[in-house]
Amino acid sequence: MNNKIRFYNTLTRKKETFKPIRKDFVGIYTCGPTVYWFQHIGNLRSYFFPDILKRVLKTEGYKVRHVINITDVGHLTSDADVGEDKMEKAAKKEGRTAKEISKFYFDGFKKDLQKMNIEMPDFWPKATDHIKEQIALIKKLDKNGLIYKTSDGVYFDSSKFKDYGKLANINVKGLKSGKRVSVGEKKSKTDFALWKFSSKEEKRQQEWESPWGVGFPGWHIECSAMSMKYLGEHFDIHTGGQEHIQIHHTNEIAQSEGATGKKFVNYWLHGEWLTHNGEKISKSKGGLYTLSELEKEGYSPMDLRYFFLSAHYRKPLSFSLDNLDYAKNSLKRLKESVYRFKDADDKISKKKVDGAFEEFISYLDDDLNTPRALSYVWDIVKEHRLNNSEKYELMIRFDKILGLNLEKEKKVSIPLNVRKLAEIRKQMRDEKKWDDADEVRRDIENLGFSVKDSEEGYIIKEKT
Numbered sequence: 001m002n003n004k005i006r007f008y009n010t011l012t013r014k015k016e017t018f019k020p021i022r023k024d025f026v027g028i029y030t031c032g033p034t035v036y037w038f039q040h041i042g043n044l045r046s047y048f049f050p051d052i053l054k055r056v057l058k059t060e061g062y063k064v065r066h067v068i069n070i071t072d073v074g075h076l077t078s079d080a081d082v083g084e085d086k087m088e089k090a091a092k093k094e095g096r097t098a099k100e101i102s103k104f105y106f107d108g109f110k111k112d113l114q115k116m117n118i119e120m121p122d123f124w125p126k127a128t129d130h131i132k133e134q135i136a137l138i139k140k141l142d143k144n145g146l147i148y149k150t151s152d153g154v155y156f157d158s159s160k161f162k163d164y165g166k167l168a169n170i171n172v173k174g175l176k177s178g179k180r181v182s183v184g185e186k187k188s189k190t191d192f193a194l195w196k197f198s199s200k201e202e203k204r205q206q207e208w209e210s211p212w213g214v215g216f217p218g219w220h221i222e223c224s225a226m227s228m229k230y231l232g233e234h235f236d237i238h239t240g241g242q243e244h245i246q247i248h249h250t251n252e253i254a255q256s257e258g259a260t261g262k263k264f265v266n267y268w269l270h271g272e273w274l275t276h277n278g279e280k281i282s283k284s285k286g287g288l289y290t291l292s293e294l295e296k297e298g299y300s301p302m303d304l305r306y307f308f309l310s311a312h313y314r315k316p317l318s319f320s321l322d323n324l325d326y327a328k329n330s331l332k333r334l335k336e337s338v339y340r341f342k343d344a345d346d347k348i349s350k351k352k353v354d355g356a357f358e359e360f361i362s363y364l365d366d367d368l369n370t371p372r373a374l375s376y377v378w379d380i381v382k383e384h385r386l387n388n389s390e391k392y393e394l395m396i397r398f399d400k401i402l403g404l405n406l407e408k409e410k411k412v413s414i415p416l417n418v419r420k421l422a423e424i425r426k427q428m429r430d431e432k433k434w435d436d437a438d439e440v441r442r443d444i445e446n447l448g449f450s451v452k453d454s455e456e457g458y459i460i461k462e463k464t
């Protein structure tokens with residue numbers, strides 16, 4: 001609980017000091033995946049930054065309630081309320097039910113998050129489990145005179161909502177029907193479906209009764225209904241990919257505030273793309289790996305996590321196997337350093353350790369500046385004014401936020417006597433006793449290990 005945390009808020013287009021609605025509690029909602037296909041590493045990046053957000057808030061003393069929804073109905077192939085329902089389309093293609101498809105890809109997604117050390121949310125609500133809540137919300141909008149019906153569904157009338165487009169700074173007037181855009185039966189391009197009627201020609205797998213006719217909810221309404229159910233009508237933070245600013249989040253605000261008359265969310269945080277050759281990674285542009293595919297190529301989920309940490313969440317991150325190699329090597333070196341600090345038995349100055357930790361967290365408090373925090377971790381590795389025990393303690397504390405498993409998964413276990421010899425050799429080198437140091441090096445080699453010096457200190461390896 002402090003006034004140090006600052007976030008860039010898309011709503012106000014500036015960095016603001018974070019003030020929670022309740023004293024020590026923060027509610028966060030993240031737009032989750034549409035579970036019709038595997039999540040690729042770009043998708044994973046958009047769930048990674050809320051993980052850092054949560055860890056920082058928790059470290060700063062807040063209780064966090066986090067919700068990620070699962071879209072298992074209503075997301076059409078085009079964001080303009082036309083096209084096929086992605087779930088129904090996948091079910092047809094794979095010859096399975098929409099429920100089976102949803103379960104399969106949701107399970108895969110959860111496994112990927114676990115592998116990436118991304119903490120699970122407190123709630124995983126599914127759109128199909130919240131039809132009642134979505135209908136209730138549309139009824140409220142109806143009562144407030146904000147909806148109209150066409151032959152294919154029920155629509156939100158954006159012209160009746162005063163602040164429509166405030167998140168994205170949309171000039172609504174320029175988008176009115178009759179201008180450049182074709183809007184079908186919609187009155188305005190910015191109106192959007194709240195409820196779509198099932199088509200007469202084709203039987204849908206997932207459809208429900210409603211006061212307006214049999215059909216299914218539009219994509220946006222689920223996020224308003226479920227966030228309000230689990231976090232209240234007014235809550236602290238909403239996250240998502242930046243493409244949601246224009247349509248999905250703009251519509252979430254309009255329908256939520258249109259229904260309740262209250263401000264919906266205080267802070268809107270949006271993550272940037274994982275890119276490949278300067279463009280969002282995609283099937284056609286390349287770089288579209290899943291986590292399992294990367295694992296098959298010899299990378300670990302922690303390599304990818306380190307890679308994600310190396311860029312600020314609001315900056316594009318350029319993916320390539322070469323860039324990932326760089327992250328992999330850096331992580332390996334960092335783990336070797338931590339391992340070297342581990343067995344030290346030096347006296348710890350709490351003041352020094354706390355001071356260094358404060359500096360580390362201050363970078364993250366500043367709109368989750370992970371690259372700055374990571375470079376500070378390397379400063380600590382090389383810092384001469386801290387002893388190894390202090391460094392080890394700091395690394396373990398840093399890792400509560402970095403989540404890199406810094407002291408786990410040590411592949412080669414280096415025996416204690418070898419590590420002690422390496423420490424003795426270091427002391428000799430510090431005292432410029434080069435001959436003695438070389439003699440210890442030979443002892444180490446006779447035990448089957450080699451020791452190399454690097455900028456961050458020495459590294460012990462098994463001799464091959």
Ligand code: AMP
Pocket residue numbers: 031032033034035041042043044045046240241242243244272273274275280281
């Ligand atoms: P989807 O399952 O397609 O609805 O996407 C889920 C989330 O992944 C959305 O919030 C997107 O913003 C995000 N996403 C998709 N592609 C990328 C990418 N290349 N980089 C970062 N986030 C992405």
Ligand code: ZN
Pocket residue numbers: 030031032223248
């Ligand atoms: Zn959403």
